[in-house]
Amino acid sequence: MADFENNAFFWQKIDTLYLSNKLEILREKGAKHPDYSNLVYPVSYGRLKDTQASTTEGITVFKGSLKASNVQALIIAADILKKDLQTKLLLGCTAEEEEKVLRFLNQTDFQKTVLIRRGTEIPNWGISD
Structure with missing residues (x-):
């Protein structure tokens, strides 16, 4: 039994957020983090304009090298310095790029992440009238 139950309707909403807002790249692949020069972005990093996050x-x-029109995975980050949970979208990443992003985000003891891959299942609780 899986520890995570996917919901195809959830992923439709994530795709709608992505497709209905402009992606603004803030750091290109290979750029150094503005506050921590030892951290180098493994893929391009940006944000969706006109959206809100905590x-x-x-x-x-995190945008990888592949062309993609939907979000393939989410990363949930627990950050004890910011006392926050953050959600990050993965778009067009190869398996190698996914791993590099996870290594990038898990370098410090102050933040740890998990990856949730897209699924197509619709659980009984996910269906509404």
């Missing part, structure tokens, strides 16, 4: 101006996105 600690940033916009939902954050």
Whole structure:
């Protein structure tokens, strides 16, 4: 039995957020983090304009090298310094790029993340009238 139950309707909403807002790239692949110069972005990093997130101006996105029109996975980050949970979208990442993003985000003891891959299942509780 899986620890996570996917819901195809949830992913439709995530795709709608992505497709209905402009992606603004803030850091290109290979750029250094503005506060921590030892952290180098493994893929392009940006945000969806006109969206909101708890600690940033916009939902954050890691964009890989593949062309993609839907979100393939989410990363949930627990940050004890910010006392926050953050959600980040993965778009067009290869398996190798996914791993690099996870390594990038898990370098510190102050933040740890999990990856949730897209699924197509619709559980009974996910169906509404």
